[in-house]
Amino acid sequence: MFRATLKSLLARKVRLILSGLAVVLGVMFVSGAFVLTDTLGRSFDSTFADAYSDIDVNVAAKPKVDVDEFEGEQTANPLPASVVEQVKQVPGVASATGVVAADGARIIGSNGKVVSSFGPPQLGENWTGESELLRLREGRAPQADDEIVINKALATAAKVQVGQKVGVLTAFESKKRDFTLVGIFGYSGDRDSIGGANEVFFTTPVAQRLMLGEPDVFSSVTVRAAGGVSDEKLRDDLAGALGANFQVKTGEQLAADAADGLKEGLSFFNKILLGFAAVALLVGTFLILNTFSIIVAQRTRELALMRAIGASGRQIIGSVVLEAIAVGLIASVLGLAAGIGVGALLAFLFGKLAGGLALAGVGVPASAVIGSFAVGLVITVVAALLPALRASRIPPIAAMQDVATPDRPLTKVTVAGSVVTGIGAVLLFLGLSGNAGGQTLTTILGGVLFAFIGVALLTPLLSRPVVSLLGAIFSWSVPGKLGRLNSGRNPRRTAITAAALMVGIALVTGVTVILDSAKGSIGALAQDSIKAELVIAGSQGGPRPPSFDPAVLDQAKTLPGVQMVTGEYGDMAKLNGESTWVGASSDIASLRQIFSAKPTAGDIDRLGPTQMLASSDTAASRGWSVGSTVDVQLTRGEARTYTVSGIYESGQLLNPVVLPVTAAKDFAIPQPFQGYIQLAPGTAVADVQPQVESLLADSPEVSVADRNAFIEQQTSQLDGLLTMIQILLALAIVIAVLGIINTLALSVLERTRELGLLRAIGLRRGQTMAMITVEAVVISVFGALLGVVVGAGLGAAVVEALKDDGITDLILPWGQMGVFLGLAAIIGVVAAVLPAVRAARINVLGAIAHD
Numbered sequence: 001m002f003r004a005t006l007k008s009l010l011a012r013k014v015r016l017i018l019s020g021l022a023v024v025l026g027v028m029f030v031s032g033a034f035v036l037t038d039t040l041g042r043s044f045d046s047t048f049a050d051a052y053s054d055i056d057v058n059v060a061a062k063p064k065v066d067v068d069e070f071e072g073e074q075t076a077n078p079l080p081a082s083v084v085e086q087v088k089q090v091p092g093v094a095s096a097t098g099v100v101a102a103d104g105a106r107i108i109g110s111n112g113k114v115v116s117s118f119g120p121p122q123l124g125e126n127w128t129g130e131s132e133l134l135r136l137r138e139g140r141a142p143q144a145d146d147e148i149v150i151n152k153a154l155a156t157a158a159k160v161q162v163g164q165k166v167g168v169l170t171a172f173e174s175k176k177r178d179f180t181l182v183g184i185f186g187y188s189g190d191r192d193s194i195g196g197a198n199e200v201f202f203t204t205p206v207a208q209r210l211m212l213g214e215p216d217v218f219s220s221v222t223v224r225a226a227g228g229v230s231d232e233k234l235r236d237d238l239a240g241a242l243g244a245n246f247q248v249k250t251g252e253q254l255a256a257d258a259a260d261g262l263k264e265g266l267s268f269f270n271k272i273l274l275g276f277a278a279v280a281l282l283v284g285t286f287l288i289l290n291t292f293s294i295i296v297a298q299r300t301r302e303l304a305l306m307r308a309i310g311a312s313g314r315q316i317i318g319s320v321v322l323e324a325i326a327v328g329l330i331a332s333v334l335g336l337a338a339g340i341g342v343g344a345l346l347a348f349l350f351g352k353l354a355g356g357l358a359l360a361g362v363g364v365p366a367s368a369v370i371g372s373f374a375v376g377l378v379i380t381v382v383a384a385l386l387p388a389l390r391a392s393r394i395p396p397i398a399a400m401q402d403v404a405t406p407d408r409p410l411t412k413v414t415v416a417g418s419v420v421t422g423i424g425a426v427l428l429f430l431g432l433s434g435n436a437g438g439q440t441l442t443t444i445l446g447g448v449l450f451a452f453i454g455v456a457l458l459t460p461l462l463s464r465p466v467v468s469l470l471g472a473i474f475s476w477s478v479p480g481k482l483g484r485l486n487s488g489r490n491p492r493r494t495a496i497t498a499a500a501l502m503v504g505i506a507l508v509t510g511v512t513v514i515l516d517s518a519k520g521s522i523g524a525l526a527q528d529s530i531k532a533e534l535v536i537a538g539s540q541g542g543p544r545p546p547s548f549d550p551a552v553l554d555q556a557k558t559l560p561g562v563q564m565v566t567g568e569y570g571d572m573a574k575l576n577g578e579s580t581w582v583g584a585s586s587d588i589a590s591l592r593q594i595f596s597a598k599p600t601a602g603d604i605d606r607l608g609p610t611q612m613l614a615s616s617d618t619a620a621s622r623g624w625s626v627g628s629t630v631d632v633q634l635t636r637g638e639a640r641t642y643t644v645s646g647i648y649e650s651g652q653l654l655n656p657v658v659l660p661v662t663a664a665k666d667f668a669i670p671q672p673f674q675g676y677i678q679l680a681p682g683t684a685v686a687d688v689q690p691q692v693e694s695l696l697a698d699s700p701e702v703s704v705a706d707r708n709a710f711i712e713q714q715t716s717q718l719d720g721l722l723t724m725i726q727i728l729l730a731l732a733i734v735i736a737v738l739g740i741i742n743t744l745a746l747s748v749l750e751r752t753r754e755l756g757l758l759r760a761i762g763l764r765r766g767q768t769m770a771m772i773t774v775e776a777v778v779i780s781v782f783g784a785l786l787g788v789v790v791g792a793g794l795g796a797a798v799v800e801a802l803k804d805d806g807i808t809d810l811i812l813p814w815g816q817m818g819v820f821l822g823l824a825a826i827i828g829v830v831a832a833v834l835p836a837v838r839a840a841r842i843n844v845l846g847a848i849a850h851d
Contacts, residue, residue, distance in 0.1 A: 023331035030371045031368040031371065034365055034368035040350060043351070048256075054131050057249070079218045079220065081217065095223070095224045101220070102123065104171030106168065125202070134188075137185060145206050147180050150184060173549075174547040174549050175549035286496050289387070289496055304395065427450060429447075431444035448798065452790065456499045459498060460491040471485075480774050497740055505787025507732070511725050521809045522715055524808075534689060537705070556677055556695060560688075561687060564590040571667035583654065583657065588658065600647045601647040610640070611644075616648065630642050630643075737831050784824030
C-alpha cells in the first residue's frame with residue numbers, strides 16, 4: 001500500500017505542487033514572522049548593549065507619569081545638579097557625570113526641511129567628551145553657546161558640513177535657532193549611529209535650557225565604579241543612599257529595558273503577521289480540501305479496485321493521509337526556507353527605515369521551525385481528512401463502473417451552515433442591541449466569525465442558482481453555455497473554490513468598509529464641530545507630534561480679518577492616580593466658540609489657574625460634578641489640586657479634560673501642536689493663509705491649511721493603513737487564484753474523455769479555451785460577489801458596534817466593491833490560461849480512448 005501511494009504521489013506532481021504552494025505561502029508568513037522578530041530582537045540587544053557600554057550604573061528620577069509605548073513618550077523628571085555631587089560622595093563611585101539626553105532635537109537640512117525619524121529618537125544632549133564608544137571624526141567639541149556637534153548619520157541625512165550654520169528645533173523651543181556645526185562624530189566599529197538615533201550635542205547650559213527647560217538640571221547621572229566594586233553592589237549602595245524617588249540601574253539593566261520596550265512593540269507586529277498567516281492558511285485549507293476531494297473522485301475506480309483486492313478502509317484512509325503528510329512536509333520545508341528569506345529581507349528593510357540599525361546575523365529560532373512544521377502538517381492533514389474518509393467508503397463494486405461517485409446531497413452541509421449562521425445572527429443581534437452584558441465588541445466579533453463560517457458552509461447551496469445567473473451573461477455562445485453548465489455541475493467543488501476567494505475579498509471589503517466609515521465619521525465630525533477656517537498642524541512621523549512657537553498664536557490674532565485664535569496643547573497626566581490624556585488651550589473662550597461646545601453643567605467659557613473642565617463621559621465615569629476636586633500630576637512639576645468648574649458634551653472639545661494654559665509648562669511638550677483660526681465674516685481664506693504661513697517660517701514642521709485640507713491630512717493615515725492591509729491580504733487572494741487554477745487543471749484531467757468527444761463533434765481549440773475561461777470567470781466572480789456581500793455586511797456590523805467610539809457614519813465603498821468584482825473577472829481569465837491551453841492541446845483520439 002505504501003508503494004502504491006508513493007507511485008500515485010509521484011505520478012501527479014503538478015497537482016501536488018499547486019496544492020502544496022498554498023501551504024508554502026502560509027508557512028512562509030509564519031516562519032518569516034518568527035525570523036523577523038528574532039533577528040530584530042537580537043539586533044536591539046546588541047545595539048543597546050553598545051549604547052550603554054560606558055555606563056556601570058545610571059541614576060535617574062522616577063517618572064511622575066507612567067506612559068506606555070502606545071500612549072506616547074516616557075519623560076523622566078529632571079535631576080537637580082546637586083544630585084551629581086551627592087552621588088560622588090557614595091563609597092565605590094569612581095566618577096559621576098551629569099547627562100542631558102532628551103528626545104526632541106530636530107535638525108533642519110540643507111533643503112530647508114526637518115530631518116525626520118520614523119522610530120529612533122532625535123536626541124539633544126550635552127557634550128561630556130570623547131570615550132571608547134564615541135569619537136570625533138571631523139572638527140572639535142562645542143565650546144560656545146551657538147555651537148553643536150552631530151553624529152555622522154545625521155550629517156549625511158541633512159547634507160551639512162562642519163563650519164555651516166544649521167537650524168535646530170528643540171524640545172522647549174519649537175522656533176528654529178541657528179547653530180554653527182563645529183564637529184561630526186561616529187562610534188566604535190566605524191558606525192555612523194547607534195540604532196539609527198539622530199544625536200545633537202550642545203554645551204551643557206544650552207542643552208539644559210533647550211532640552212529640559214531649566215538650568216542646572218540633568219536627565220540622569222552616569223556612574224563609573226571604582227576598581228573592585230561590582231556594578232550590582234554599587235547600584236544597591238546608590239539606591240540605599242538616594243532613596244525611593246530615584247531609579248538606579250546598571251548599564252546591563254538599561255540595555256535590557258530599552259530592548260524589551262522595543263521588543264514589546266515588535267511582538268504586536270509579530271501578532272499581526274501571524275494573523276495574516278492564519279488567513280493565508282485558511283484559504284489554503286480550501287485549496288487542499290478541494291484538491292484532495294477531486295483526486296479522490298478521479299481515483300474512484302483505482303481506490304475501489306484496491307478495496308476489491310483486499311485493501312481495508314483504514315488502509316485507504318492511510319494512503320490519502322500519507323499523501324497529505326508528504327505534501328505537508330515538503331511544503332513546510334519550502335515554506336520555512338522562504339520564510340527565512342522573507343524574514344531576513346524584512347529585517348533589512350526595517351533596519352534601513354530605522355536609520356541604519358546594525359542587524360545581528362539572521363537566525364532561525366526553534367519557534368520558526370516548530371511553527372512551520374506544525375502548521376504545515378496540521379493544515380494539510382486536517383484538510384485531507386474528509387476526502388480520506390470519503391475514499392474509505394468507496395464500495396468495491398465501483399471498480400466495475402465507468403462513472404465516478406456522484407456528488408452527495410447538500411442536506412447535511414446546508415443544515416450545519418444554517419445552524420452556524422443562526423448562531424452568528426444571534427450573537428450579532430445581542431451585540432448590536434446592547435444586550436451583551438458589557439462584552440459588546442467581543443460578542444459582535446464572535447457573531448462575525450460564526451456568520452463567516454456559516455456563509456462558507458452555505459456556499460454550495462448558493463452556488464447553483466447564483467452561478468447559473470452569472471453564467472447567463474456568457475450564454476450567447478456555445479462555449480459560454482458549456483462553461484456555464486460546467487461551473488454549476490458540481491456545487492461542492494465550485495463552492496469550495498469560490499469560498500477561498502470569498503475569504504480574501506470579504507476581509508478586504510470588510511476592512512475597507514470599517515476604515516472608510518471611520519474616515520467619513522471623523523471628517524463629518526470635524527466639519528460639523530470645527531468652525532475655524534484655518535488650522536495650524538503638522539503630520540506626525542515619529543513619537544513626538546510637531547509643535548510650534550506659541551508666539552505665532554498671539555501674532556495671528558493681530559492679522560486683519562482674524563476673529564478668533566486658539567492653540568491646543570496635550571499630554572498624559574495622572575488624575576487621582578489614573579493615567580488620562582489632558583489638554584490645555586491658549587484661549588478657552590475661543591476654543592468653546594470654534595468647536596461649538598455646549599455646557600452640561602457649570603461655566604466652560606473661562607478657566608481660573610486652579611480650575612479644569614471635563615467631558616460629560618469622563619465626569620460620569622469618574623463621579624465628578626461641578627465643584628469636585630481632582631489631584632493632577634503632570635509630566636513635570638509637583639502635583640496640584642484642580643476644581644471642576646464646567647462640564648461639556650463629550651467629543652466637542654476633543655480632549656476628555658481641559659486644564660488652564662498655565663499648566664502646559666509642565667507638559668512633556670510645552671508648545672501647542674495645533675492652532676485654530678476663525679476668520680471674520682466676509683474674509684477670504686486666501687487673504688489670510690499666506691500671512692499665517694509667513695509667521696510659521698521658523699517652525700518648518702508645521703503648516704497652515706484650510707479646514708478641508710486639514711481633515712484630509714488627519715484622515716490620510718487611515719489610507720496608508722488600508723493599503724498595508726490590502727497588500728498583506730493580497731496573499732490570500734493569490735492563494736485563491738492558485739485554487740482556481742488547481743480546480744480547473746484537475747477538472748480538465750477528470751473530463752479528458754468528455755473534452756475529446758466535444759472536440760470530435762466540432763468544438764474548436766479556441767472554443768475549448770473560451771469554455772474553460774468562462775468557467776473560471778464565473779467561479780471567481782461568484783466568489784468575489786459572495787466576498788463583497790459578506791464583507792460589506794460584517795463590516796457594517798462592526799461599524800454599528802463602534803458607534804459609541806465615534807464611528808457613526810456607515811460608508812459602503814461602492815466604487816472599490818465594483819473594482820473587486822472586475823478584478824475577479826480578470827483573475828478568472830488569468831487563472832484559466834494554463835488549464836485552457838492544456839484542454840485545447842488534448843489529443844482527440846487519445847482523449848476519446850481515455851479511461
